[in-house]
Amino acid sequence: MPAIAFVVFDGFNAMALAAQPVFSSANAKVGDAYYETLTLSEHGAPVRPIGGPTVMTEPFGDRTFDTVIFAGGEPDEMHASPGLLAFVRHSAATARRVASICTGAFVLGEAGLLDGRRVTTHWRYARSLGERYPKVRVEEDRIFVIDGPVWTSAGMTAGIDLALAMVEADLGMDLARAVAQALVVSYRRAGGQSQHSALLEMDAKSDRIQSALSYAKKNLAQPLSVEHLAEVARLSPRQFSRAFRAETGQSPAKAIERLRLEAARLMLERSRHSVEQIAQQTGFSDSRRMREAFTRAFGQPPQAIRRIGRALAA
Structure with missing residues (x-):
């Protein structure tokens, strides 16, 4: 034993x-x-x-x-x-x-x-x-x-x-x-997963902005325009953009990209989906755009992130 x-x-x-x-x-x-x-x-x-x-x-x-x-x-x-x-x-x-x-x-x-x-x-x-x-x-x-x-x-x-x-x-x-x-916990996070959560770091103060963020996280494959998110938050697009930036310190577009990057990075580390499949499922539309976003955010393309994550978890 x-x-x-x-x-x-x-x-x-x-x-x-x-x-x-x-x-x-x-x-x-x-x-x-x-x-x-x-x-x-x-x-x-x-x-x-x-x-x-x-x-x-x-x-x-x-x-x-x-x-x-x-x-x-x-x-x-x-x-x-x-x-x-x-x-x-x-x-x-x-x-x-x-x-x-x-x-x-x-x-x-x-x-x-x-x-x-x-x-x-x-x-x-x-x-x-x-x-x-x-x-x-x-x-x-x-x-x-x-x-x-x-x-x-x-x-x-x-x-x-x-x-x-x-x-x-x-x-x-x-x-x-x-x-x-x-135990009612998420099945274990991969060892290579980041300690930081984009959704938690944004820390929206109002229920309306938080509901829009939660909706976005569950629907990353969708276009998620400012107009659509404003509708979820029950605000006009102009009110939504102003409130979103005031509460999170960034634009809706930048925040959505961060959520997509977090989701895509997790999928790279834990799944066998191709880069193209992950790009589509997380709303990047194609692997080229996802590669550009990864290079801006992490300084490395998705394939390198996948290799590092698997090596750390091995």
């Missing part, structure tokens, strides 16, 4: 443990106790997280585990004790996988486990991670990164994507998909 150990400490973010139900749900789908899940701390005492109730833990001890996942907290307030660092190194030598959620990467970095590896963490702390540990290759815009036996994820909810990817590696895609459905 693979034992999955989550390692926590005072001041860790409680959201890191949101990944635990992925493994218990996998057990339910298998119909047997395939995984054993434990929560560990250095001394086995109750641990106080940020954003949640006190957590009961077991001490490190001498036991070995299949997978060891280190939680994160505020990097400037995290103090990796000699005992914690020794456990990181012991885990690297004995476990099949060692992982971090969010800023748990700083713990792995302090133990020297990330030197020469590709890793990720929350975008807000990515630069700090690279500066603190210059031998680490930080992929600051990834959901998760797998480099050999070391798995690292972005912000806290990305730990769920990481756990689903582990279940998929262990038990197959169909079971991982069933677990995601049971």
Whole structure:
């Protein structure tokens, strides 16, 4: 039975443990106790997280585990004790996988486990991670990164994507998909997917503009003219354009292009559709226009983005 150990400490973010139900749900789908899940701390005492109730833990001890996942907290307030660092190194030598959620990467970095590896963490702390540990290759815009036996994820909810990817590696895609459905989460985002969402970054303040954005995201293959979006928002085209720019800081045309780019990039990373098919499904009309948009936005054509995404997820 693979034992999955989550390692926590005072001041860790409680959201890191949101990944635990992925493994218990996998057990339910298998119909047997395939995984054993434990929560560990250095001394086995109750641990106080940020954003949640006190957590009961077991001490490190001498036991070995299949997978060891280190939680994160505020990097400037995290103090990796000699005992914690020794456990990181012991885990690297004995476990099949060692992982971090969010800023748990700083713990792995302090133990020297990330030197020469590709890793990720929350975008807000990515630069700090690279500066603190210059031998680490930080992929600051990834959901998760797998480099050999070391798995690292972005912000806290990305730990769920990481756990689903582990279940998929262990038990197959169909079971991982069933677990995601049971937990009412989107089937795991690809590791190479961006941490940023164009729709979230626009952050429209009024229901009318937000409804137009939501409509656009669901109908990217359509022309989506200003007149049509204004009709959805129940405004005149002139009122809509003015309100849209005031609330999002950009024109409707630019915003729609960003949504299309985000959708097309995701399809490139996760599907086997041709570039031409993706261009049509995301509203670019043809591959030439999509290539031009990708080059403006990312500095690379769609084919290069696809190769990079698949390499990062491999």
